[in-house]
Amino acid sequence: MDFDLGAAGFCGVLLTGGTAARMDGIDKSGLELGGRTLLEISLDAFLDADEVVVVGPPTVPTARPVTFTREDPPFGGPVAGLLTGVDALLRPARLIGVLAVDMPHVSSDTFRRLRTACAGRDGAFLVDETGRRQLCGVLDAAALARVRPGLQRQHNMALRALLVDLDLAELPGIGNEPRDIDTWADLRDHDA
Template identity: 40%
Template sequence: MLAGGAARRLGGADKPAVRVGGRTLLDRVLGACADAGDTVVVGPRRPTARAVRWTREQQPGGGPLAALAAGLKHTAAATTLVLSADLPFLRPETVRALRTALVDGGPEVEAVLLCDPDGHDHPLIAVYRTEPLVRELALLAAEHGSLFGLPLRLLTAELALTRLPHPTASFDCDTWEDIAAARARIRDDGSVLDEWITAAKAELGIELDVDTTALLDLARDAAHGVARPAAPLTTFLVGYAAAQRGGGPEAVAEATRKAVALAERWAAEAADAAEADGAAVAKAEESP
């Protein structure tokens, strides 16, 4: 992952450390490739939500090819996922789709690049076969004397490519206007709840995928059948009970099931009580 650069259009701000949706841009991209076998970040060390290996190019500020070559020295994997650290809408499923496309393309395909709706290639959202990637970087360095300052198009022009279209994953944050647009989009579209849950799990150090629909249904039933404050308190108690039983999705599901059953019993009793009260009123009205 490339996390260097001067961020001149951000006034020199540390772009990978800028927060969108409560998480740094760097952590958002790291979350999208969380299942990578090894993660190397080329750039200054920063706090991250998960452990990574850090490195720098010999001359910082040498551009993407120099940074890419520095990162490749620390991996022996057959394929290399290359990402920039300013992609707020990159998702794990997009990363998996890139990797699947490379496998499906067969050995003759040397890289799969993401492309945006306008047809522009994004070499820093791509998966490469490592051997031809290293080969072409070495040839470029030999031809030009070094990789310092060379544009990415010199690399991709020599590789056998295929492309994966995606409508939003290539959105990057080069300006404060881009940052503002990303922050607004997260809050305006239908993914705001997922964004919040992901940010909260990262902040709390939780790596747990649970059935959020079931928890929301439980909260709704507790709020309607008991009282509004019962919703957050009940979901808290479910989490606490699951933790006491070792945690994990199964423990959460079992605690949720029990709480749902209790809420149903509570609601049934309330309905019975209301029916009994109604019958008593009717009987009183019929009495002479």
């Protein structure tokens, strides 16, 4: 299946509700880099999206219209966040982008490359130099619906377990794209 990058049907789910355990539990979406919050930077990555759902507390303001929602119970992990975000979409989507808010080097170009890479597949995810899949990808909505678990299995389910039966392309990151901010040292060294 080929995807027209300009066609409607690409929506984004931005995950901001993690525990940030290695950063004293702070809300990472409010951290600033170059005078902009991680939330603002991450929303720029969804420039081409018809709609964006932010899964996490609405504690950081944004100029872009987005829908804020929260998984129940909170801190349910990336699968709970992704599926809660998909459920909150107001428009039908053929492709769903998912991104963790702590990946400030992901751009709209990253998502364009991911959408191209997933043509004929169930999705595509960014991988780092070791081949480790990052929390940045694009999924075919129909494929996601096929593997979606019951609500009771969403909380703390590993993303790898949800996606195990899908045909996913792996897209090597360019430069710092696959780097995330998990510690205060990561924040300090984010451009290194």
